[in-house]
Amino acid sequence: MQRLTLTRPDDWHLHLRDGELLRQVAPASARQFARALVMPNLSPPVTTVDQALAYRRRILDALPADSDFIPFLSLYLTESTPVSEVTRAAACPHVLGFKLYPAGATTHSEAGVRTLERIYPVIEAMERHGVVLQIHGEVTDPEIDIFDREKVFIERELIPLCRRFPALRLVLEHVTTRDGVQFVREAPATVAGTLTPQHLLYNRNALFAGGIRPHYYCLPVLKRETHRQALLQAATSGSPKFFLGTDSAPHPRAAKESACGCAGCFSAPLALELYAEAFERADALDRLEAFASFHGADFYGLPRNRDTVTLERAPWRVPETFGAEFDLVPLRAGETVTWRLHP
Numbered sequence: 001m002q003r004l005t006l007t008r009p010d011d012w013h014l015h016l017r018d019g020e021l022l023r024q025v026a027p028a029s030a031r032q033f034a035r036a037l038v039m040p041n042l043s044p045p046v047t048t049v050d051q052a053l054a055y056r057r058r059i060l061d062a063l064p065a066d067s068d069f070i071p072f073l074s075l076y077l078t079e080s081t082p083v084s085e086v087t088r089a090a091a092c093p094h095v096l097g098f099k100l101y102p103a104g105a106t107t108h109s110e111a112g113v114r115t116l117e118r119i120y121p122v123i124e125a126m127e128r129h130g131v132v133l134q135i136h137g138e139v140t141d142p143e144i145d146i147f148d149r150e151k152v153f154i155e156r157e158l159i160p161l162c163r164r165f166p167a168l169r170l171v172l173e174h175v176t177t178r179d180g181v182q183f184v185r186e187a188p189a190t191v192a193g194t195l196t197p198q199h200l201l202y203n204r205n206a207l208f209a210g211g212i213r214p215h216y217y218c219l220p221v222l223k224r225e226t227h228r229q230a231l232l233q234a235a236t237s238g239s240p241k242f243f244l245g246t247d248s249a250p251h252p253r254a255a256k257e258s259a260c261g262c263a264g265c266f267s268a269p270l271a272l273e274l275y276a277e278a279f280e281r282a283d284a285l286d287r288l289e290a291f292a293s294f295h296g297a298d299f300y301g302l303p304r305n306r307d308t309v310t311l312e313r314a315p316w317r318v319p320e321t322f323g324a325e326f327d328l329v330p331l332r333a334g335e336t337v338t339w340r341l342h343p
């Protein structure tokens, strides 16, 4: 196959940042995707509908004038989020849910939740209103091996949460393990999972190939090959419970190439090309459209997009930097990608 035309996809997990960095990265996502669910881990975090609406305006202002890209927002849950914010979120068409960051799990998660029980009233309201909970599914217990943090989160937190709130709609974001895949698969249709390009294409060896490779470091961290295979199988299975969420998370080069480098892979400029590569390797290009363009919209109860994008088989070299104000290193920098988004 030389050309592949699909319904324009959406990105259901994206970090766009703010200010000048937002202006630099937002057009890349708008070129690839029709819509995105934008994460609220700014500093300070986006915790209220009013803040989300102001952030949404800044995102729209960062886009080219002719762009029809639609950003949706997720609100950052804290232990002091009031139940009334759930009612407001349920009534706001631009807000698609609340993001649960276990405090300390990742970038700007300090204001997140330490004890899940403390937010049970808020979760109960979300269940009642059908508001989706987007979850960063890792425990932060330093005793737990970093490669086991997703599995242990599922056992300790997620399974009890689902038992207590059986009708809660939730997305286990950036699933990285076979345990995560199994959890999503066995859960009711109210539960889904997003998958990133890096976790579909790479295992943890990529972090240490010939030396330490900070641009492959994200959280949850890449896992071993058996897990990658389970993720790829889930993505290409045709199950409506799995859909595209890049978790593209830009950090300036100096913050990545550091003695204590930040977590995050910046995939926005070539995300769809990377997913196409993963699906092609699994001989499942015919399943890419549903994963990238249908399952997420269906889960969020939004219409599927009507326009299309075309990928061509035209290998190209990914630039070393995605420059302008900030020096950003895209995933795959300096290497070749098989597919190219047209034009």
Ligand code: DOR
Pocket (backbone or CB within 6 Å): 015, 041, 106, 107, 136, 217, 218, 219, 220, 249, 250, 263, 264, 265
């Ligand atoms: O690698 C990551 N980067 N994982 C996250 O959960 C957050 C993100 C970021 O915002 O940089």
Ligand code: ZN
Pocket (backbone or CB within 6 Å): 013, 014, 015, 039, 247, 249
């Ligand atoms: Zn993320």
